[in-house]
Amino acid sequence: MTIEERITKANEKVMEIFLTGRPVWTDVRPAIEVVPGMRKNLILHPGPPIDKDHIVFPLRNSISGAAVHEKLADTVEEAWRMVLAGEIEIAPAQNYQCSCAAAMVMSASMPVIVVEDKTSGGKGFSTPHPGSNPKVLRWGLYDAEVEQDLRVFRDEYCPYLGEAVRTSGGMDIINILSKTAGMGDENHNRQPAGSMCLALTLAPYLLDCNAPRKAVKDFLANDRFFLNPLMAASGSICASAKQVKESTVMVGMGGNGEDFGIQVSGTGNAWYISEAPYILGTFLKPNYTVDDLLRYMGDSCVTEVYGFGGMCAIAGPAYMRLTGSTFEEAISRTEKAHSVSLGEHTFAPVPWNKYKGMPVGIDIRKVVGFNVLPISHGGSGLKTGGQAGAGSAQLPMDCFKKALLGMAEELQIV
Amino acid sequence: MMDIGKILDLFKSELVVINVGSHTFASALEKQGYTAVQVDWVPPAGGDKKLQEILKIMGGLH
Numbered sequence: 001m002t003i004e005e006r007i008t009k010a011n012e013k014v015m016e017i018f019l020t021g022r023p024v025w026t027d028v029r030p031a032i033e034v035v036p037g038m039r040k041n042l043i044l045h046p047g048p049p050i051d052k053d054h055i056v057f058p059l060r061n062s063i064s065g066a067a068v069h070e071k072l073a074d075t076v077e078e079a080w081r082m083v084l085a086g087e088i089e090i091a092p093a094q095n096y097q098c099s100c101a102a103a104m105v106m107s108a109s110m111p112v113i114v115v116e117d118k119t120s121g122g123k124g125f126s127t128p129h130p131g132s133n134p135k136v137l138r139w140g141l142y143d144a145e146v147e148q149d150l151r152v153f154r155d156e157y158c159p160y161l162g163e164a165v166r167t168s169g170g171m172d173i174i175n176i177l178s179k180t181a182g183m184g185d186e187n188h189n190r191q192p193a194g195s196m197c198l199a200l201t202l203a204p205y206l207l208d209c210n211a212p213r214k215a216v217k218d219f220l221a222n223d224r225f226f227l228n229p230l231m232a233a234s235g236s237i238c239a240s241a242k243q244v245k246e247s248t249v250m251v252g253m254g255g256n257g258e259d260f261g262i263q264v265s266g267t268g269n270a271w272y273i274s275e276a277p278y279i280l281g282t283f284l285k286p287n288y289t290v291d292d293l294l295r296y297m298g299d300s301c302v303t304e305v306y307g308f309g310g311m312c313a314i315a316g317p318a319y320m321r322l323t324g325s326t327f328e329e330a331i332s333r334t335e336k337a338h339s340v341s342l343g344e345h346t347f348a349p350v351p352w353n354k355y356k357g358m359p360v361g362i363d364i365r366k367v368v369g370f371n372v373l374p375i376s377h378g379g380s381g382l383k384t385g386g387q388a389g390a391g392s393a394q395l396p397m398d399c400f401k402k403a404l405l406g407m408a409e410e411l412q413i414v
Numbered sequence: 415m416m417d418i419g420k421i422l423d424l425f426k427s428e429l430v431v432i433n434v435g436s437h438t439f440a441s442a443l444e445k446q447g448y449t450a451v452q453v454d455w456v457p458p459a460g461g462d463k464k465l466q467e468i469l470k471i472m473g474g475l476h
Contacts, residue, residue, distance in 0.1 A: 248474065368459050404472075
């Protein structure tokens, strides 16, 4: 068998995982109980490995805040000293089948959404969305008030959320995506339909388990709630795809505010890193400028790996308008994604795109060979913490070139 | 036998040029009042010889 034939065979296996996956949200548990390899002194962060000497402020604050939240340190200053000394370990979340949106981090006691792919058996994890309050650890903000919110979220909300999910028998993510097809969500940065459908399905169980009134209100009033179950679902698919050797399909990507990295099935948890792009589009406040922006930060783009966001920009025309773009650009983004992808989802066809499905399974060979870069949607962060806005970013070619060289080494071509 | 008439007709009709590669050629024609369409194309792997050799072995560009 030629090398090309071996790659084709491996890619077919990965695409079967992507296209036949059936991720189901089954539980909410403390990370240390369910995430393989999770330890009390380990804090998982978004994006590729971090150079501690060049870490951006919001992520440093989130990591240090999580350490205080776990009672590993008394202050954020002490926590960071412990990180530098190696007493508190940090690692990329995607190396642990997890994903952290924006500047969010994951620590041992934090409750995480557990999603299982019933077809391949893969599992993925993500913390639930914290709600519509802009002052959250998710955006690198931490003080006594945020700490109090984290405790309420962990101790007074998520146990009920877990009970509701368990009692329901599990939330079928594909079912929600199918029911909301054609309702304007691109499902990375815009998911009101998915969130409403999820709320509609889960709310009776949440009420039956006598969840506190505040918890129910926060859950029902959050139109971004569906993002995090979808991140965990994407992670469950990628966890299985990473087990396939010799495949050139992208199975992970994310930014840490400084660097951007991608992962490829054939080399598992290896990261191929470049300077992160900026997410440009619209700002939440008119006085914000590009100078206020961090570079790409967060793992929520794992949903793009599974075919959402910029990959299916055409599914979310309103997001294009919101971020200062056009429907024509949405068509272009989706066509670009199709040209470098190996498959197409069938469960959520886009009515105004002749019922075509969403492209999925980016082949790094096609990206480099055709010089076509996928475009990711995303929320942008402020250097000082907090959200700056939302928009899109072209993924860095350098990551894909390095990944191609990495695969060539793996296949002993070079 | 080649139909010379058709070729001559071509030269009499409006000139529309499709340009692949350097944009300079298209710009030069545009400056002279002709219509040129620039094809958005760059060599595979941006012209990187090493990556092109790797892609020849790894395939997938079809």
